[in-house]
Amino acid sequence: MDAPTTTGFGAFVRDARELVVQPRMGFGPPRRMRRGLRATRDADATSVGTLTLDSYTRVGDLAAARRAVTEGTDLNGYPLLTHGPAATRRMLRGIGGPGFPVQVRHGSAAPQDIVRGLLAAGLHATEGGPVSYCLPYSRTPLAEAVHHWTRACELLAEARGPGPEPHLESFGGCMMGQLCPPGLLVALSLLEGMFFVRHGLRSISLSYAQQTDPVQDEEAVRALRALAAELLPGVDWHIVVYTYMGVYPRTPSGARALQDRAVALAVRAGARRLIVKTTVEARRIPTVAENVAALETSARTARALPRPDRAAADDGRDTQVYAEARALVEAVLCLGPDIGRGLLTAFGRGWLDVPYCLHPDNAGRSAGFIDERGRLGWSSVGAMPIGHVVTPRPAAALTSSGLLDALHYVETRLDLGELAGTGAHREPAPAGS
């Protein structure tokens, strides 16, 4: 990894001496948000902070966000634009800074105002992407999202000054949260990263969300690293792993076991940062304490793992995931130097096609399945140009119970792990909140 930048989110992660852990935390009231960020900073872990924005701000419905704040209704995140820059600076005072960078996580296909808002509040790091924050998150046409995200990248890049280097993370490694074969996730993350760089970013991160099989996941993170090393020269980049983003185990020990697997994936495959999940993920928004527990448990697990063997870890090319990702990336890059246009053409032709995505600009001809070893594979590749590296395995028509089985594959196995072990118990209902 090259290191052209000096301070900021990317530099903090690059210079960290252990795996950096981060929550997916967001609360409506500034006081509660401040308490959450302070607790994240003070956790026994190398941590960075998160401001996850609420769904009204994400879809640009600021009137609804305002009403919720005025009426004191619960929001599922921090309404950055409603509280405004002055209140947000106050909320962050003495907490956010070089020793504890804070990232804004949102989910908007038209993020210009959010980017302006976070810059005005003194922040420099955020995430998303023209595809990953459009197809699973909105009904905005993809062409508009590409246009909005071009502008958002430029706004971030223009904010570069003597202070922290602006940082942008691709959410491309998460499409729909679950049941997307890893080759496509790796390709989308990489392509969005290249899009960010073309539009002025110098410090970026590429994501990969843990899926159903630990070995396949490791192949995916290695493939992503190999492709980034090749295609992002001179850029400050790192890999961030998301703890499982699909239907989560309901039992505390099932949840912890899944978290442990994500930590092991990040450490073994050489990711630098991990977004954690809590033991109440399946049910509700976690409290500050539940977030801190997840951060500390993950940090402890990471410290106990042996450091990966660098020499062995550095090759990620000899795998199925790499072959698929490489074919998809090459197909899009062949469409010309403008990556945004390339992405549009590719989705238009079905060269990129995300399974189970309802967005009108997604072809919807691909489908995935979980094979007998637990790996994600293709039952149909649609028009994606990976026919030479994949033999799709046609599947029976999807039924509601078949879909639930696939969505609950990870959850069931890890929850059963608890039931098979000693002291099976469900978490008691939380008192109060």
Add this chain to the structure above:
Amino acid sequence: MQTTAPGTAGPTPGAPATGLDVVVTGTSSDAHTWNLIYLELLLTEWGHRVSVLGACVPEELVVTEALACRPDLVVVGSVNGHGAADGLRLIAAIRAEPRLAALPVVIGGKLGTAEDTARAALPRLRAAGFTGVFEESAGTAPFRRYLDTLTAGVCR
């Protein structure tokens, strides 16, 4: 917990072969779609004809679609924590349209950011005009019973 009108529950033996025309939709702020895909499959298997509006559907679009397609039922799914607030807005928009005053509209999912706030919202949603409110912990059985009753009424 299910809060459809009491006295109407109970599966209908020998339910009619013709199903309902159903529109399945998310709420304006909710991006989650796996629940909608699941509901589509489930309703289709139960013999109904389904159209899915997708993620982040503005209230006006639900109203326009309901006027254009004249469905027998609108099913709203929400899990992002804003379901109660978004649901209230949506049902107000639907009931404000006189031609949709009697349209059966139900909502289900994870309707608040905490289990107890979700539960507290159920009576308010019903009072605001939802025909049925299905909180996730109750599973699909009450929803199935509701549909059987509705089918018996509509497809005589």
